[in-house]
Amino acid sequence: MKAPDFDYRRPADLPAALTLLARHGAEASIIAGGQSLLPLLNFRLAAPQLLIDIGRLGELKQLTEGDGHIEIGGLLRHCDLAASPLIAQALPLLHQAIGHIAHPAVRHRGTIGGSLAMADPAGELAACCLALDGQFSLLSARGQRWVAAGDFFQGIYETALAPDEILTAVRLPRGGPGRISIFDEVARRRGDFAMAGLALVAEAYSGTLHGVRLALLGVADRTILAPSTMALLEAGPLDQARIEQAVELIAGEADPPEDPAYPPAYRRHLVGVLLRRTLRRILAEAPG
Amino acid sequence: MSIGAEVPRDRAKRLLSGRGKFVDDIDLPRLLHLAFVRCPYAHASIGAIDGAEAMALPGVVAVLTAADLDAAVSSWRAAHKLFPGMAAPEQSALARGVARWQGEAVAGVLGESRALAEDGAERVSVDWQELPAVMDANQALAPEAPVLHGDMANNLAYTAEVTAGDTEAAFEAAAHVVEEHFRFHRHSGISLEPRGIIAEFEPGEGRLTVHQSHQTPHQQQDLYARLLGLPEHKVRVICPDVGGAFGLKHHLMADELVACAAARLLGRPVKFIADRLESFMADVHCRDHEVRARMAFSGSGEILALQVDDLFNAGAYGQYPRTSIAEGNQIMRLTGAPYGHGNYRAGLRMAFLNKSILGHIRSVGHPIACAVAERLVDLGAAALGLDPIAVRRQNYLQGDDFPRTSVGGVELENLSFNACLDKALEIIDMAQFRREQAELRARNVYRGIGIATFVELTAIGPEYYGEGGQHISAQETCLLRLEASGTIRCYTGATDQGQGIDTGIQQVVADGLGLAVPDVEVISGDSALCPMGGGSWGSRGAALAGEAAMRAATTLRRNILAIAGSLLQKNAADLTIEQGIVLDATTDSAHMAVSEIARIGHFQPYSIAEDVTADLTVVERYASRGRLFLAGNGLQIATVEVDMDTGIVTPLRHLVVHDCGRILNPLLVREQIRGGVVQGLGAALYEELRYDPAGHLLTGSFADYLVPMAGEMPDIEVAHIETPTETSALGAKGAGEAGTAGAVGAILNAVNDAISPFDASIAETPITPPRLLRALGRF
Numbered sequence A: 001m002k003a004p005d006f007d008y009r010r011p012a013d014l015p016a017a018l019t020l021l022a023r024h025g026a027e028a029s030i031i032a033g034g035q036s037l038l039p040l041l042n043f044r045l046a047a048p049q050l051l052i053d054i055g056r057l058g059e060l061k062q063l064t065e066g067d068g069h070i071e072i073g074g075l076l077r078h079c080d081l082a083a084s085p086l087i088a089q090a091l092p093l094l095h096q097a098i099g100h101i102a103h104p105a106v107r108h109r110g111t112i113g114g115s116l117a118m119a120d121p122a123g124e125l126a127a128c129c130l131a132l133d134g135q136f137s138l139l140s141a142r143g144q145r146w147v148a149a150g151d152f153f154q155g156i157y158e159t160a161l162a163p164d165e166i167l168t169a170v171r172l173p174r175g176g177p178g179r180i181s182i183f184d185e186v187a188r189r190r191g192d193f194a195m196a197g198l199a200l201v202a203e204a205y206s207g208t209l210h211g212v213r214l215a216l217l218g219v220a221d222r223t224i225l226a227p228s229t230m231a232l233l234e235a236g237p238l239d240q241a242r243i244e245q246a247v248e249l250i251a252g253e254a255d256p257p258e259d260p261a262y263p264p265a266y267r268r269h270l271v272g273v274l275l276r277r278t279l280r281r282i283l284a285e286a287p288g
Numbered sequence B: 001m002s003i004g005a006e007v008p009r010d011r012a013k014r015l016l017s018g019r020g021k022f023v024d025d026i027d028l029p030r031l032l033h034l035a036f037v038r039c040p041y042a043h044a045s046i047g048a049i050d051g052a053e054a055m056a057l058p059g060v061v062a063v064l065t066a067a068d069l070d071a072a073v074s075s076w077r078a079a080h081k082l083f084p085g086m087a088a089p090e091q092s093a094l095a096r097g098v099a100r101w102q103g104e105a106v107a108g109v110l111g112e113s114r115a116l117a118e119d120g121a122e123r124v125s126v127d128w129q130e131l132p133a134v135m136d137a138n139q140a141l142a143p144e145a146p147v148l149h150g151d152m153a154n155n156l157a158y159t160a161e162v163t164a165g166d167t168e169a170a171f172e173a174a175a176h177v178v179e180e181h182f183r184f185h186r187h188s189g190i191s192l193e194p195r196g197i198i199a200e201f202e203p204g205e206g207r208l209t210v211h212q213s214h215q216t217p218h219q220q221q222d223l224y225a226r227l228l229g230l231p232e233h234k235v236r237v238i239c240p241d242v243g244g245a246f247g248l249k250h251h252l253m254a255d256e257l258v259a260c261a262a263a264r265l266l267g268r269p270v271k272f273i274a275d276r277l278e279s280f281m282a283d284v285h286c287r288d289h290e291v292r293a294r295m296a297f298s299g300s301g302e303i304l305a306l307q308v309d310d311l312f313n314a315g316a317y318g319q320y321p322r323t324s325i326a327e328g329n330q331i332m333r334l335t336g337a338p339y340g341h342g343n344y345r346a347g348l349r350m351a352f353l354n355k356s357i358l359g360h361i362r363s364v365g366h367p368i369a370c371a372v373a374e375r376l377v378d379l380g381a382a383a384l385g386l387d388p389i390a391v392r393r394q395n396y397l398q399g400d401d402f403p404r405t406s407v408g409g410v411e412l413e414n415l416s417f418n419a420c421l422d423k424a425l426e427i428i429d430m431a432q433f434r435r436e437q438a439e440l441r442a443r444n445v446y447r448g449i450g451i452a453t454f455v456e457l458t459a460i461g462p463e464y465y466g467e468g469g470q471h472i473s474a475q476e477t478c479l480l481r482l483e484a485s486g487t488i489r490c491y492t493g494a495t496d497q498g499q500g501i502d503t504g505i506q507q508v509v510a511d512g513l514g515l516a517v518p519d520v521e522v523i524s525g526d527s528a529l530c531p532m533g534g535g536s537w538g539s540r541g542a543a544l545a546g547e548a549a550m551r552a553a554t555t556l557r558r559n560i561l562a563i564a565g566s567l568l569q570k571n572a573a574d575l576t577i578e579q580g581i582v583l584d585a586t587t588d589s590a591h592m593a594v595s596e597i598a599r600i601g602h603f604q605p606y607s608i609a610e611d612v613t614a615d616l617t618v619v620e621r622y623a624s625r626g627r628l629f630l631a632g633n634g635l636q637i638a639t640v641e642v643d644m645d646t647g648i649v650t651p652l653r654h655l656v657v658h659d660c661g662r663i664l665n666p667l668l669v670r671e672q673i674r675g676g677v678v679q680g681l682g683a684a685l686y687e688e689l690r691y692d693p694a695g696h697l698l699t700g701s702f703a704d705y706l707v708p709m710a711g712e713m714p715d716i717e718v719a720h721i722e723t724p725t726e727t728s729a730l731g732a733k734g735a736g737e738a739g740t741a742g743a744v745g746a747i748l749n750a751v752n753d754a755i756s757p758f759d760a761s762i763a764e765t766p767i768t769p770p771r772l773l774r775a776l777g778r779f
């Protein structure tokens, strides 16, 4: 398990990186934290001729507060986000999720851009971005475009990224003070990729949930929204009966791949378990 | 006395500070790296192999196939004369004609770096013809199954049975019979450092020097000499630091032999370090048993009879040189061994099929033997409405029952089941657990407690392999050298893979001589320097190498005192040694330092009377007689919580009470037990080598093959009972199997106890969340 030979470049700034990508595109691969790419290289599942190390691009390491949103640079690492008071306060969903990503060693190298570009169906950050209706900045020598999380993830390890594009930033709308944010997942061991997980944001007025966005991870070929369950939850007051209806409904919205060790029916069951736990928690914590 | 003291091990300090020197840390001039073309199918015939494209790459030096190795290395068959009739198909270093599992090595590519060798391996084209694969033992033994080996009529490699009493009649007469169908899935012993070897052949002197991550340097010396046709004294096998072995590294591995053959053919040193993927594919594996068993009880809870049928597979061949029979054989001999019933019938069937070879991994057969019997005891107790602990106590062998040969044919010297149980119940308050369990159940929290009693086979005697026809030493020899300054070099045939046996031997020698522990240096792991011995496997270090060390120390001490007597004009019998000083045995008055005797012994030998045995280098040996094993015993109690929604099992508390006879060093024993428990918990809850129906391995990395990690592990409590064996002067038995032996049974019983309100049960390991929820009918 040793990677085949490759060239290596470490551009000093963003324009240089974009030029390299424009020139080499398909034969090149960006390397950020390397936590997903290096295993792929060593397993010889990927064999790019050139690695473009974006690790020195300071432009991608900014965390900024915009008008109604937070913008996270693509090179910020999981541990940077975990340590950020701004994230903890403005995006508690993300803050909760990061604790579930791997172990400290991986969190000290892995980046949000790499994680989203990798598009693992069980990626925590992808689910959070989808639940939060995030926008991704994709930049190339051809220009910049913003792509919604819902359009970005296209299948297992597949995204809207073109070979010459860099995911430079993620823009996540910040919620109002009363927003409920819950992230939960079930993994075999601490830090493992989840067998199933969910990311939920909503607002609660007088016993009913509004603006519900519920994203699932680990239960389809990509992170997905659960629109029918979202609609059901907004359709009337949250009570035990609605919770059980939602649990039943969400099993059908999950579409887990065949896997003899973790059969689809098991993952569907888990999503229901997680949703029940989440909604009961909301019910229990609801004022009055 | 340092024996019995908690002496920390020096080697651990070195390893923990990153100063380990493993095989892969060794570099040699002109070194070549070896990578393999491994069969991508579970079963395939091998047509033409074309290495031209690989050879065209710069940095690729050679592509070797079975035909290229013919002249350099002979083939072998894994036979064992104690198991006559066991099929032993021919094996070769590289697959010839047919590859029989996914991952079997078919060609070796040598390059200037491992990456270049892998580039070459990718470009070797092989004309494969996929053959139908057999992946399950039942399927392998079905009449229409494709047969793996041309010279066999079917895939049945061996079958055997042991019987005692009248089992049929006992079952018929019994008040209650419980039965279960168990499935123990395949896993392996996962060492942090994978297998690795550097082979260097010096054509001028015709000498092969091998550095290898291995447990048995002398066994490898013999094998390489015979298979490569070299005089044995021209083969030297050195085991540097070994990063865990667990039985994984005491076999002949075909790919490692290729490294030796290639070094000889090419005249350049060759390094092969198994990567993690090929470790999962081509290491020896363990378990993979399907067991049907039943137990008969009287109305009052007496065990009347036990029947066990074990169906398992050896993988594609038998493992060389030990064969793959031991796991089934130990299950057959050991199941129910703690209990006093007289009616027993156990049978095994071993099949060949298209998976990697089954080897001897830590606690060979024990976890299964233990889990099967202990689960049946719990089932019986439940059926009779009796306390499972009381049923155990009622049936344990005790007191006058010993010594005896068990119904399965295992010699039991003097085991302490009741004392272990008493100790365990002092530590764990069963009544309190039951109260808490009931309270928690009312709140939908499900906890369970499980107990598992085990017999542990250690320190195998020379008869097992001696009569089997293997060149495997069960005799241990120790050489002690008194240096001129009065310190000691101790050369042993036992090896240290991190378990700390070096420290145990150091203590034995220091005590035997009356020296301080730091005055003794232990040298091991070199077939040229160290006296012939068996290495380390099967919990033999303390019991066998320890005893040999004690004998050598006794002899050297006698010589030192004889010299002292001669110099002091005193009777040697009136002298003793303490803390490196020769004293008068009755008055304790100091006479002279051992260092002084050493100096005189080496540099002024003329001052010692001529009739004194003044050897300062002594050798003694120890081999047991008339017993195959030295049996220890113990029990484990586990408590767990089961999440009824997700199926996840969380171990809470884990207690081991263990009797390994005389304890050389409690630190070492506790480490052995804790490490063993962790491996046992791995088998119980996480570790499994899964294949798809076509025979492709699905668990080729640590993302899919789950090992227990610190975050999941409970605190493991260890307590001891000490019943020294009377078969040796030291009185030590082995301790390396115990943790693994009992953990699966304890967890299986604990999980079943936790889910008992739901009228569900599980008898399959690892207990994965989907398996458990399926047993509970929850999805």
Ligand SMILES: Cc1cc2nc3c(=O)[nH]c(=O)nc-3n(C[C@H](O)[C@H](O)[C@H](O)COP(=O)(O)OP(=O)(O)OC[C@H]3O[C@@H](n4cnc5c(N)ncnc54)[C@H](O)[C@@H]3O)c2cc1C
Binding pocket: A029, A030, A031, A032, A033, A034, A035, A036, A037, A038, A074, A075, A100, A101, A102, A103, A106, A109, A110, A111, A112, A113, A114, A115, A116, A117, A118, A120, A122, A123, A124, A125, A161, A165, A166, A167, A168, A191, A192, A193, A194
């Ligand atoms: C043991 C282990 C456990 C893990 N467990 C989890 C887990 O539980 N949950 C989880 O979500 N992840 C997990 N990961 C993955 C981890 O989060 C990675 O950090 C992440 O998936 C990739 O980030 P990276 O910065 O390391 O990207 P890299 O490995 O450097 O790159 C990954 C891919 O993304 C591309 N890429 C990287 N950055 C950009 C960019 N800015 N623009 C465009 N393309 C880019 C690369 O070209 C490459 O194809 C685990 C990893 C390991 C090793």
